[in-house]
Ligand SMILES: Cc1cc2nc3c(=O)[nH]c(=O)nc-3n(C[C@H](O)[C@H](O)[C@H](O)COP(=O)(O)OP(=O)(O)OC[C@H]3O[C@@H](n4cnc5c(N)ncnc54)[C@H](O)[C@@H]3O)c2cc1C
């Protein structure tokens with residue numbers, strides 16, 4: 001970043017000479033002028049337009065959900081692949097000057113594809129794809145690291161483990177190919193959350209390019225914006241290039257485990273018990289549940305040996321019947337792969353660096369939070385949903401301990417004290433299948449669950465983005481704060497307003513906008 005900061009004065013000067021706000025339309029004149037501006041500001045090999053031979057391969061490179069890679073998907077005018085901060089600043093300045101909006105993509109795992117597609121036909125936009133900005137610099141003596149947004153969490157985990165001889169880790173998500181940029185800016189939880197909280201609880205600095213093309217660190221962006229990008233969704237506030245994080249200690253060997261239980265072997269009762277046991281276990285034990293078909297698979301991580309874990313499980317959760325055969329004593333990096341893949345096989349550590357994403361699973365997902373245990377009868381009925389035609393799956397992640405111990409307003413991620421667990425509903429299908437029944441299954445199950453989950457608002461996890469929860473309504477030139485409450489308070493509860501105020505400070509004209517970006521709120525004087 002040091003080199004990038006040195007470029008700042010030059011760009012700040014350009015900002016003054018170039019910047020004039022223009023209307024954001026779909027005129028081809030503005031597109032042509034934008035591309036001409038890019039050509040004169042960044043090397044031509046750093047962007048491709050729809051007519052470039054490599055456009056499709058670059059576009060698809062990090063798409064996770066092929067639902068948004070179809071002939072009717074609204075695609076970007078061009079994709080910029082910057083190699084440093086000044087390329088990003090130049091792109092923003094060209095976008096502002098010529099009325100072309102930017103969507104930023106880090107790992108491309110957005111559930112609704114908002115980092116690379118628009119819902120509105122005719123919207124002209126560019127994508128800034130950060131895949132080339134992905135270095136990780138670990139300072140093991142200080143237990144900190146700088147990680148660029150284009151790194152995957154797998155790359156971060158690998159670098160942290162390698163740089164610390166396996167003594168340090170980072171508490172974030174399970175899927176190794178998710179991008180740091182989207183994941184961190186939306187929260188970021190995983191197997192270490194009960195011990196250490198979530199990714200944003202450990203961010204100590206960040207570097208952001210704002211809508212004026214300025215490069216800002218924590219102090220320069222100000223307290224409110226630095227608060228906002230730690231869980232409020234980066235895309236509303238600018239382009240986060242880098243994050244400095246605190247790392248956390250782990251033992252050289254941890255214990256991963258998977259205990260599958262079928263309905264015939266008591267899954268309903270065990271699950272009913274799990275709801276109160278898992279959020280109250282010691283903070284170094286994490287037990288989530290994956291529900292699929294007639295099986296509840298209890299998957300977990302313990303920060304210690306199997307020998308130390310078994311007495312805890314036998315006394316706190318004897319119903320699970322856990323024994324030594326369920327334990328795998330592995331390194332922390334191996335534990336991530338073991339639980340993520342879930343096949344029962346150990347996966348070589350190096351695989352965590354694999355950035356290739358198989359483009360075969362079409363999916364729709366949504367989420368809930370549970371604050372009161374759900375009754376046994378209702379769980380029995382939920383298993384009938386999992387046995388319907390075209391069923392999906394559910395993942396239950398326990399909270400409590402140190403994820404719950406953080407005040408609701410400390411970060412935009414508000415799902416803290418009192419949450420027992422998060423539910424993720426997911427339904428998958430293949431190419432050529434009719435998506436209708438799969439999407440209907442999720443929507444109907446979500447409706448069925450209404451009485452049993454959090455209310456007023458019905459909470460949802462921002463990183464499990466679902467456009468069914470609501471979309472922005474643009475009034476005049478900006479997204480409406482009032483209309484945004486519909487989805488914003490589900491994701492952020494009372495933090496929605498403070499996010500909108502932060503947006504009003506850094507981007508009052510709503511340049512960085514998507515279907516679920518935080519609308520600006522500018523207090524009347
Ligand atoms: C298979 C799978 C497994 C997952 N597992 C977990 C999990 O274990 N825990 C968890 O918490 N979540 C999980 N998620 C959800 C994941 O955290 C989100 O989808 C996350 O937003 C992905 O980040 P990304 O950079 O890959 O996505 P992108 O699609 O690149 O971006 C997502 C959003 O963030 C914005 N954005 C991206 N980069 C930046 C940036 N640098 N600056 C500003 N805005 C930016 C984008 O514009 C977009 O709106 C999972 C998702 C998938 C598909």
Ligand SMILES: *[C@@H]1O[C@H](CO)[C@@H](O)[C@H](O)[C@H]1NC(C)=O
Pocket residue numbers: 003004006007043083084085086087
């Ligand atoms: C950023 O990269 C561009 C093109 O690759 C190069 O021309 C420029 O000098 C770089 N800027 C800095 C500050 O490194």
Ligand SMILES: *[C@@H]1O[C@H](CO)[C@@H](O)[C@H](O)[C@H]1NC(C)=O
Pocket residue numbers: 021023024476477509
């Ligand atoms: C809003 O956009 C219109 C065109 O879409 C433009 O004429 C007007 O100046 C803009 N207003 C502001 C306040 O930016």
Ligand SMILES: *[C@@H]1O[C@H](CO)[C@@H](O)[C@H](O)[C@H]1NC(C)=O
Pocket residue numbers: 321322323324325
């Ligand atoms: C461990 O539990 C499994 C079932 O979950 C059982 O089949 C196996 O016999 C048990 N092993 C021991 C040593 O108790």
Ligand SMILES: *[C@@H]1O[C@H](CO)[C@@H](O)[C@H](O)[C@H]1NC(C)=O
Pocket residue numbers: 351354355356357358
């Ligand atoms: C990387 O992952 C892809 C998709 O899962 C797989 O096809 C490929 O073989 C993997 N590559 C390596 C080197 O393991």
